[in-house]
Amino acid sequence: MVVLDPVRVVIQNYPADQSETLWAENNPEDAQAGSRPLSFSSEIFIEREDFMENAPPKYFRMTPGADVRLKHAYILHCTGAEKDNEGKVHTIYADYYPNSKSGEDSSGIKPKGTLHWVNAKDCIDCEIRLYDRLFTVPDPTADETKDFLEFFNPQSLQVIPDAKAETGLKSSSPGTSYQFLRLGYFCTDPDSSEDKPVFNKTVGLKDSWSKEQKKG
Numbered sequence: 001m002v003v004l005d006p007v008r009v010v011i012q013n014y015p016a017d018q019s020e021t022l023w024a025e026n027n028p029e030d031a032q033a034g035s036r037p038l039s040f041s042s043e044i045f046i047e048r049e050d051f052m053e054n055a056p057p058k059y060f061r062m063t064p065g066a067d068v069r070l071k072h073a074y075i076l077h078c079t080g081a082e083k084d085n086e087g088k089v090h091t092i093y094a095d096y097y098p099n100s101k102s103g104e105d106s107s108g109i110k111p112k113g114t115l116h117w118v119n120a121k122d123c124i125d126c127e128i129r130l131y132d133r134l135f136t137v138p139d140p141t142a143d144e145t146k147d148f149l150e151f152f153n154p155q156s157l158q159v160i161p162d163a164k165a166e167t168g169l170k171s172s173s174p175g176t177s178y179q180f181l182r183l184g185y186f187c188t189d190p191d192s193s194e195d196k197p198v199f200n201k202t203v204g205l206k207d208s209w210s211k212e213q214k215k216g
Contacts, residue, residue, distance in 0.1 A: 001038075001071065001116040002165045002180045002199070004128055006045035008120055009062075009092045011076065014042040019121065022102070024072040036168050040073055043120040045164050050115050051092055053081060060113030062092065067111040071181060075100035075109050116181040118164045126169065127198040128160040129189065165197070172197050 019041040027033035046062065055063035062068050062078050069075045076094040084090050100107040134156045140148035169178075174190040184205045189198040 001118055002126065002128070002163055002169070002183065002186075003045045003047055003116065003118050003123075004160050004163045004183065005048040006118075006120075006164045007048045007051060007089060007092060009044050009046055009076070009094055009117075011042045011044070011094055011096050012079070013095045016042045018042070019119075022072050038072055038166060039119045039122050041119050041121045044070070044117045045120050045123065046092075046115050046117050048089070051078075051081065051089060053089070060111070061115060062094070062113075067109055068113045068115055069100075069102075069111050070117050071114050072102050073117070074098075074102075075105075075107060075111055116183075118166050120164075122167055123164040124167055124170050125196055126163050126165045127191075127196060128163045128186070128201070129198065130158040130160065130201045132156050132158070169197055169199075170194065172199075177202070 019039055022038045022040050023035045024038050025031075025033070025035050050061040052059055052061065052063050055061070055066070060068070062076070064078050064080050067075050067077050074096040076096050078092065078094045080093050081089045082091045082093075097107045097109060099105070100109060132155055133153055135148070135151045136153050137151050140151040171194065172178075172188045172192065174188050174192055176188045177185060178187075178199070179185050180199075182205065184201055185203040186199040187202050189200050192198045
């Protein structure tokens with residue numbers, strides 16, 4: 001799991017000095033692929049776009065007064081958020097249901113949304129390179145009256161220098177491929193170092209909420 005635009009979530013009823021190890025399958029379609037440990041604590045990071053203070057219908061992410069599940073972890077109930085002087089959310093607050101742990105859930109709560117996350121207390125920094133189409137039209141040479149460079153897409157490469165990742169990605173070898181939950185498929189770049197791995201996006205995933213927004 002990797003968070004591209006992190007915002008901190010403080011789980012108020014989880015002991016601040018406590019942490020635990022959760023387990024996540026490496027490939028839900030292949031039981032032989034094994035599992036990996038994930039650390040969990042009272043502070044996590046989620047994607048900034050996964051929180052909305054005044055959410056419309058069909059928004060099944062994190063919003064005050066609603067429940068949402070953390071993948072491989074617990075169900076959270078969002079209680080509110082704090083903003084800086086410019087109105088930007090810097091901390092989200094939530095409570096967790098202790099009996100809602102994935103694989104052992106007896107809470108009876110059925111949230112409609114599931115979010116990816118990383119432990120804010122031990123996650124690692126990484127660089128993410130997102131690639132889009134090099135040109136804004138299918139054939140930039142089709143119009144002979146224009147220089148094909150006029151159709152160059154300035155957003156064809158977006159570099160995110162300070163994404164947050166689960167600790168297991170720290171020792172990733174160049175050329176290794178992963179699916180980052182809810183984000184797409186990525187490959188470890190040769191520019192990676194032990195202090196800061198670098199990942200290149202190869203294939204994206206569909207975003208159901210973006211579809212809903214386009215519908216209006």
